Amino acid sequence: MNTALRISHVGLRGIVGQGLTATHVMEFAAAFGTFLEPGRPVVLGRDPRLSGNMIREGVVASLLACGHDVIDLGIVSTPVVQHAIQRLDAAGGIAISASHNTIDWNALRFFGPSGIYLNTAESGELLDIYHLHRFRFEEWNKLGKLTVSSDAIDAYLDELARVFDLERLRPLRVVVDCCNGTSALILRRMNDRFGCGFILINERVDGRTVAHTPNTSASIVELQLGPLMQPLQADAGFLFDMDADRVALADEQGRGVSEELVLPMLADHLLPQSEGKLIIANLSSTALLEDVAARHGARVLRVPVGRQAAIDALSTYRPEQIALAGEGTGAVMMPQFRFVYDGIASMLAILTMIRDRGQTVSQILAGYPSHHILKAEVPLTSPNIPALLMELQELFPDGTMDRSDGLRISWPDRWFHVRVSQTEPIIRVIAEQRDSEPRELFETLLDRVRSLN
Amino acid sequence: MAREHLLKVGVSGVRGVIGGFLTPGLGASFAQAFGTYVGKGRVVIGRDTRTSGPMLTHAVNCGLLAAGCEVIDLGVMPTPTIQMYISHVKARGGIALTASHNPPEYNALKLFNREGLFFNQYERSELLDLFHQSQFTQAGNDEIRTVKQDLTTAPALHIDRVLRHVDADRIRRRRFRVALDGVNGAGSEMSVHFLGNVLQTQLEAISVDPTKVFPRIAEPRPDTLTELAALVRRTGADVGFGQDPDGDRLAVCDETGQVLDNDDVLALAVQRALTHTPGDVVVNLTTSSTIDDIAAQHGRKVYRTPVGEANVVEMMQAVKAAIGGEGSSGGIIYPAVHLCRDSYTAMALLLDLMAETGRTVSELVAGLPRYARLSGKVPFEHGRLGTLMQGLEESFPDAQTNRMDGLKLLWEGRWLHVRSSNTEPLLRLAVEARTAEQAQSLFNDAWQRLTS
Structure with a gap:
């Protein structure tokens, strides 16, 4: 059970009961209560996992004890929490959600003012307070108060309705796999309020059962939505993780669209209307981004894998300079939405794109150069990763090299990336090539990694 | 020079000053130990009106849910009311979040078993060992239950139980004028309802706002109830009642504005109980010999225990006592209603004694053996x-x-x-x-x- 608890810059997560306990939750929330400036409330929301009931109680207790008023939104998506933080001018917030992990996991995710993720300096301070165990508990007459708010989803939808012309999207036939998560609550409400007519599957929200792993990968999309698309004559299919910050897509013929393609599609859609001409993406995501960026006179900034690196990069630019940020997992941040990963907003942007162009999903995708990506995981056994990376580097002296996260070497028509996962004891090997599979390059890399590892 | 004990973790549970001492983490851990001990199932919680009550409630909820328990939260509720509810709903146990008569900066966890009784000494030490070993039940996602609220059942249940053991109509007919000091405690609303609506007394109440802090020293004693005494004199009340924040203790003021010795209150209750109920009497070592004299008049025995409600209750259960209590600290335990210290039972017994005998409180006290x-x-x-x-x-x-x-x-x-x-x-x-x-x-x- 070595993977049951993880405490890092992105927060606290683990398998509830097997690694993640009430004590971890209370101490981490107390650290956050100590970290935040006093005086303004803290917003709280959770995904439907049953363990959220327990974690919610602990988080509320610790925040009240630190003197913060707490506004609990109940079961909502993470983007709704982030939206409410800004709307309510809160000091920050916590989303209780393990997002795309399996149902037995849960996590605390921390946000600062305006609902933005903590940058590395801030999350480092939070971790230090947690490890020091010196919490600022207030005296008996200075404790916070809890209020429960039930209108957060509606307020969030008000904003979506301002940014997107929902009326115009109504003719589209859209099937959504809610993965028994918070997207079900939001989309049902959109159907009620705006007559959206989304067809929902796996929409039961009981926090106990999920129809499948809540992961936004093309293979799950194909399995879940593939058989439904043509019989329902749907224009597009979408699949969300538990807290609706990531999205995956199926085309009108029932084919799962690679999770790598969501970000380039949205870039293609948003760049013409965007003042900013910079896309922030990680080293492992598709080179199609560079192709799309070139069409619109934009450029791509490649950063290490993980949300933290993207956040840190974001914070070094003015918001108006940036068009889009994201990763090849279906997690995309748009400037209109405070640069938070928002799967529902991503879905609405893609639907708008379909309407604007009058094209099907597959027609839109056919307009892009085809890139073929191969991915593998090799168990990590060697302690000497630097030597391994050096060997690989010497093997390919002609490419453009990036050593900011493992090793990425790129050529005009192909690239590869070898890095050690931050979350599991594995080495990830990825290679991509235009027009055809980079089978030979990929095998060479795998051979080398396996023999040197 | 006195080392103040700002935190106490011991056989009677956890008690401490809010802030750096009784932290939410400690509350949750102790509750998780409790949940581990009583097992997965229903656990009832409730609290007095301290400002730290909501915070501590969430902490305790967290620990109980983490141990796989289902929580029924009674909200602000007198401790005896919580205790009666526990056995009524067949819960596995319960926790009252109250530091009883201690100052407002304190709070504590009072622990009850499935019968709604204080943990006995064996249960207490076993729980403490569990807490120190930190080997808690850790429920996984599909074993984690919810917190349910029930704010209305318990007071009705409690009042109903009390009324079965007095002649309520006799009390109502007298239309007593009653003064009440609720210390803005957990009993504030229930006491107003009980005395005003149920027993139809002419009620003059002060400090019955549960949203406010304690307006006086929380322990009801002659020197802390000067406001009540003044109220009795001003309104010409027949009797004055002073509660503590969790509604288990009761002090009484006679019609002249004299606050009784708590030993004498217990003595009156014992007198009333022994004329109606078979069984012996259990009190602690510090309780007045008045009790021995009264018991002797009725041909009953008196058992003495170490100080502490749990000790008295344990002995009462063992000897099937008719009544018991701890004189000096104020409060009577009448098992016919429930084996717990209960100010409502005390109020009802005293009013019933007044109605039955037609005597004033001072006359009743004058009839007691004097020490x-x-x-x-x-x-x-x-x-x-x-x-x-x-x-x-x-x-x-x-x-x-x-x-x-x-x-x-x-x-x-x-x-x-x-x-x-x-x-x-x-x-x-x-x-x-x-x-x-x-x-x-x-x-x-x-x-x-x-x-x-």
């Missing part, structure tokens, strides 16, 4: 406790001794009791004799020996 009582606190140095007690015992070779809880020395018609406080490095000295002179002389004698 003079004195008490005081003596600081002691660490390590000197044994020497002090031993010295005291040797200087009174003629006395009968009881070492059950500190040292009690008894003679015909008088006694003294010395025990160390559980919460501070203090010796509590209590003395009782037939006359004030005898009491003062014995008190002075003992005081001198303890301080020299």
